[in-house]
Amino acid sequence: xxxxxxxxxxxxxxxxxxxxxxxxxxxxxxxxxxxxxxxxxxxxxxxxxxx
Numbered sequence: 001x002x003x004x005x006x007x008x009x010x011x012x013x014x015x016x017x018x019x020x021x022x023x024x025x026x027x028x029x030x031x032x033x034x035x036x037x038x039x040x041x042x043x044x045x046x047x048x049x050x051x
Contacts, residue, residue, distance in 0.1 A: 013029075
């Protein structure tokens with residue numbers, strides 16, 4: 001997954017966050033999304049070796 005795809009997923013997660021969540025629940029969910037995104041971006045990408 002590249003950065004653009006990851007951003008699209010994050011936007012969907014935020015856009016479709018349920019309205020019934022309390023502000024604390026929303027903040028917690030946003031923090032979880034942030035941690036998962038950081039982990040995804042820090043993983044080494046599969047690249048073809050230069051030949």
